[in-house]
Amino acid sequence: xxxxxxxxxxxxxxEGAIASLxxxxxxxxxxxxxxxxQYSGKSPELIMFIYSNGDKEDGRFTAQLNKASQYVSLLIxxxxxxxxxxxxxxxxxxxxxxxxxxxxxxxxx
Amino acid sequence: xxxxxxxxxYLFRKEGQNVTLSCExxxxxxxxxxxxxxxxxxxxxxxxxxxxxxxxxxDIAEGYSVSREKKESFPLTVTSAQKNPTAFYLCASRIQGAxxxxxxxxxxxxxx
Numbered sequence: 001x002x003x004x005x006x007x008x009x010x011x012x013x014x015e016g017a018i019a020s021l022x023x024x025x026x027x028x029x030x031x032x033x034x035x036x037x038q039y040s041g042k043s044p045e046l047i048m049f050i051y052s053n054g055d056k057e058d059g060r061f062t063a064q065l066n067k068a069s070q071y072v073s074l075l076i077x078x079x080x081x082x083x084x085x086x087x088x089x090x091x092x093x094x095x096x097x098x099x100x101x102x103x104x105x106x107x108x109x
Numbered sequence: 110x111x112x113x114x115x116x117x118x119y120l121f122r123k124e125g126q127n128v129t130l131s132c133e134x135x136x137x138x139x140x141x142x143x144x145x146x147x148x149x150x151x152x153x154x155x156x157x158x159x160x161x162x163x164x165x166x167x168d169i170a171e172g173y174s175v176s177r178e179k180k181e182s183f184p185l186t187v188t189s190a191q192k193n194p195t196a197f198y199l200c201a202s203r204i205q206g207a208x209x210x211x212x213x214x215x216x217x218x219x220x221x
Contacts, residue, residue: 008149034209043199043212044152088151090210095140095159096167097201097210101151 003027004100006089012106019076021103023089026070033065033072034090038102044088048074079107111136115200115213121221122187122194130185130216132200139205141183145169146197155198158183159205187218195220 005024013019025033032051036044050056050063050072062075076083086102113134122128132141140159144152154167158177172191177183183202187194197217201210 004151006151041197043215045212046209049209095205096154096157096165097142097203098154099144099152 002100003093003098004089004091006087006100006103008101009104010106011103012108013079015079015081015107015109017079017107019079019083019105019107021074021076021087021089021105023072023074023100024070025072025089025091027091027093028067028070030070030091030093032092033063034097035061035063035072035074036088036090036099038086038088040086047087076105079105081107081109083107113200113202113211113213115198115216117216118214120216120218122218123221125189127186127188128218130187130198130200130218132183132185132213133181134183134202134211134213135181136202136211137180138202138211139180140203140210141177142201142203142210143167143173143175143183143185144199144201146199152199155185194218 034049035047038044048063050065056063060077064073084107086104088102089100116131142157143155156175158164174186199215200213203210
C-alpha cells in the first residue's frame with residue numbers, strides 16, 4: 001500500500017458545482033495533513049492544512065479529516081475554471097513531507 | 110522579499126555529466142527538501158535535511174547527492190549514476206514541526 005493515495009482523475013465538474021477530492025494515508029501515526037494546488041509547470045502552493053478530526057473551512061475550501069478511517073478530503077464549493085489544476089495531498093512522515101500523486105481537476109465553464 | 114530561490118530555471122545535461130541544482134532560502138527555515146516530479150506524477154522525495162551538516166535519504170536517493178554546509182543553502186547534484194534524470198526538480202523548506210512547506214519555482218532538467 002502506498003503511503004499517500006489519491007485518485008489521479010481527471011475529475012471534471014461544471015462551473016459552480018462542488019468538487020470533492022479524496023486522499024487516504026497508510027501511517028496511522030500521521031498527525032498533519034496538507035492540500036496543495038499545482039498549476040501546470042508551476043510549483044505547488046498551499047491551500048489548506050488540517051491537524052484535528054473534523055472539518056476546517058477557509059472561504060470556498062473545506063478540508064475534512066477522519067483519522068479512524070485514515071482519510072482526508074478537500075471540498076471546493078462554487079468551482080471556478082481557475083480552480084482547474086492538480087491537487088496534491090501531503091502528510092508528514094517523521095520530519096519528511098510525503099506527497100500523493102495528485103488529482104487533476106477540470107472545471108468547465 | 111523572503112522566499113526560496115532555485116536556479117537555474119532550465120538546465121540541460123549531456124549524458125554522463127554531473128550537474129548541480131541550486132536552492133537558497135532566506136526564511137530562516139531549519140528543514141529543506143528536494144523533490145522530483147515526472148509528467149503526470151506527484152512529488153517524490155529525494156533528500157531532506159533538518160539541520161546543517163546533516164541530511165537523510167528520501168525514497169529515490171540513488172544517483173543524487175546533497176550537502177548542507179549552510180542553513181540557507183541545500184544544493185542537489187544529479188550524478189551520472191542517475192539513469193533517467195529528465196524531470197522537474199522542486200526544492201522546499203519549512204520550520205520544524207507540523208508546518209507547511211514552501212516551494213521554490215523549480216528547475217526543469219533535460220538530458221540531451
